[in-house]
Amino acid sequence: MVKSLDKMVKLAQVNHLPLWEMILEDDIAERQVTREDSLEKMLGMYQVMKEANRDYNGDLRSASGLVGNDGEKLQQARGRGEMLCGDFMGRVMEIAVKMGESNACMRRVVAAPTAGASGVLPAVFLPMQDRFGLSDEKMLEALYVAGGVGEVIANRAFISGALGGCQSEIGSASAMAAAGAVALRDGDPEEVIHAAAMALKNLIGLVCDPVGGLVEVPCVKRNVIGAVNALAAADMALAGIRSQIPPDEVIDVIRDVGERMPAALRETGEGGLAATPTGQEIQRRI
């Protein structure tokens, strides 16, 4: 697979293919499947995202009891028209929390790129589909673009909190969602990769500090910042703003910062929020 966003854009241009289609072609070659097989599998992923949102249950609690019902609270606040961020962004936040909670409560999600960050893509894509009246086929274009960007990040840096901190989980998901959002607005490939770069830049250095080592606190709420940040980055890119540091170099920073990050801040539950007096007390309790 392509190890560079810049090369990915150039390859698409040389082959006169839209970015999403080049990533689809790559999957067809890589897994030796038909075009229909690949599209069907991706549609399956999108269906699961929709089902996970539809089947959200605000009565569920995680095994530790720390997580549950917050998606319900956001839904109600949005229903009352109270969201400072407006209804569209309110729905984005609501879905991000709902997906994060569903994951913590052992419901079915799509890891994208990880289970802990599984709320970001649906939180951005589901409200966009409704707002712009997009077909499922169009949504698949965003998922391929998101997947392609994620592959480059996985190749050049990390997509797990244990290796690179939260910047490589929520950060990667945010970059993927930003790229997909631009694709849904028919942005050009340059805008796609700069949206990804700007989303990633905003989350450089974010540590992985889960309380008790569980994918609950602060993971659920970090899905919100991943999704909101993705839309902000997409808007900037579509407005013509570019990352002054080229996208591939930004990804290399994720690797560099991840490698310098102490182990205590990489999913061990020994630093950050996990190491606070309250975090420690919760850990003893569970």
Next chain:
Amino acid sequence: MNVFDIVGPVMVGPSSSHTAGAVRIGYLARRMMGEDIRQAVIGLHGSFLATGTGHGTDKALVAGLLGLMPDDLRIPDSFSLAEEAGLEFQFEPANLTGAHPNTVQLNLTGDSGESLEIVGSSLGGGRVSINGIDGLPVSFQGDFPTLVVHNEDKPGQVRDTAAMLSDYHVNIAALQLSRDVRGGYAVMVVECDQEIPVNGREWLKQRDGIWKVTYLSLEEEHG
């Protein structure tokens, strides 16, 4: 890696390594057992031991041993499913020197009284590696149709296996051999590019010195 390693897998939360990977290890072990499992002693190592309960690693492993896949919504209920299915299980701490932090050692007994020991590690993103079978080191991820042949360590075993595969036009992607002592208990792991027909596997089982043949089919897994 492909695009569905990034957008995917579909899984039951909360953790791709501690939940989805754990189900998959259990599932692969069940497939290698080749029959329902009656008893399981589950040795948890490293991070599986330290944070496994909060991630549902225990429920996930039992779910896999029952043949459930990582996206099955019944995973949280696996303990009661095990009781219904007559699978007895117990957990214990395991200290496996040099093993990956997310590792489990499964000592299994099947319906027929057959026993099998599997060591598996969860590598992240739901991907796993089987690192040991019956005390012998192996390394495969279950990404290919995989034939596991337990055999007496003597000449001709690899030839018979390769001949069978050749007869059915199956190409070998990777082949690993290990044994406990010269002339003792050997395990052959053959990862293939194509599925191996049941007739070929049955033929192999009848060969002299072949003790057990188990098979991981990707077709069945997706079906």
